[in-house]
Amino acid sequence: MKVFVYSARSYDKPALQLAAGGHALQFTEQRLKRDTAQLAAGCEAIVIFTSDDASAPVLDILHSLGVRYILLRSAGYDHVDLKRAAALSIRVANVPEYSPNSVAEQAVAMLMAVNRKLIQGQRLMQLQDFRIDSLQGFDIHGKTVGIIGTGKIGMAFARIMLGFGAKVIAYDLQVNPEAISAGIKYESLEALLRQSDVVSLHCPLTAATRHLMSETQFSWMKPGAILVNTCRGAVINTVDLIKALDSRQLGAACLDVYEFEKGLFFEDHSGDIIHDANFVRLRSFKNVLITAHQGFLTTDAIKEIAETTINNLDCWQNGVPCKNELTVKPGIETDALERKPRIVGSI
Structure with a gap:
């Protein structure tokens, strides 16, 4: 599958390339936002980080380009409009338990x-x-x-x-x-x-x-x-x-x-x-x-993030349930850290 990776840095490119398997990865250091969404044209999946913008207007552009999968290189997902993604049938998964x-x-x-x-x-x-x-x-x-x-x-x-x-x-x-x-x-x-x-x-x-x-x-x-x-x-x-x-x-x-x-x-x-x-x-x-959001930055965590990210994509491609997929139900919010459904308002 053709995959576009936003906010790519020197520390995570090698790990993603090593884990990529048969997927074709394209990289940019630019953040995902309205002005850069077009870079993913021709790709079915994108990989994003916490600094990226996956709000509703950006998701609309991505959907028009043919993007159907969004892979998060993070546990947090507050930068993604999950409701809009669900409405567009764009599937989203995160990395909930990296080191x-x-x-x-x-x-x-x-x-x-x-x-x-x-x-x-x-x-x-x-x-x-x-x-x-x-x-x-x-x-x-x-x-x-x-x-x-x-x-x-x-x-x-x-x-x-x-x-x-x-x-x-x-x-x-x-x-x-x-x-x-x-x-x-x-x-x-x-x-x-x-x-x-x-x-x-x-x-x-x-x-x-x-x-x-x-x-x-x-x-x-x-x-x-x-x-x-x-x-x-x-x-x-x-x-x-x-x-x-x-x-x-x-x-x-x-x-x-x-x-x-x-x-x-x-x-x-x-x-x-x-x-x-x-x-x-x-x-x-x-x-x-x-410090500039570097808490995740260890070799162990980067390796695990890359492997889990690609594994999430493999699950979808092979028709296997993805345990890290983020879904939205009325009145329920998924806690990406725990993978347990929690009533909105819980920690």
Whole structure:
């Protein structure tokens, strides 16, 4: 089958080519959007990433070009209008379980770098300023870590925190038996935020989780707590986050995702002026660590993403049910991380 790959990068091209089998892959570094949809002319399938735009108008163009399959190189699917895809009989599948440890380990790495002031310490070292007065952190051992979303990534993060000797509590509208077995207690969102020294977000972006962390929720947090977000940027209200940092209600933030990252992350803007005032403000805080949505970027995860992506296409081509296909039913939303149907509004 002829397949067009959008947002292709040097790190995922080789893995996709190796997994391609008999499929003919064409690549572009350009993002999928209205202006670039025509590039897929003559292809039955496209492969896209989280930075791509698969909204209804774009899907209409793709359908007119003969595209019938959309393969996501991600677990998240909030950039795809699934209802419109279903109406056009365009089938969509994602990669729900690629190395959850990769994202969980990124969250831990960011947490430790911010808590132990590693970035600031390195900058002082380069200046030959060897004072450590401003580099004090706290032990994770014995602290309370709150996890919002106890899917595969959330549980991978929880196991690491338990290994550190932290007390782990969780919030999710669906109880994960694995969490209960690990001794993790579920709390209301407010109770979790009031108790936690560290809060880590691991939920999908849905209508209910958009701006889940806003002004009220920040006011519930323990003064000085650290917030970690490696799921989706829009789970946090960016303006309210800046206010919480500015007032020092929030001790620090670790962000591998950003609410307005589309068109910013995954691109080279080294010669540009960044006009996003919120991003510039966030970047100015010494207690904020931002990475450009790289939590998935390990050799293990890239290999698994490529193999699962091609396997999804093979299933459709061979008439075999695709377990990763995303479907929409009235009142139901599929959680791409868990592959379980959830009532709209759940985490």
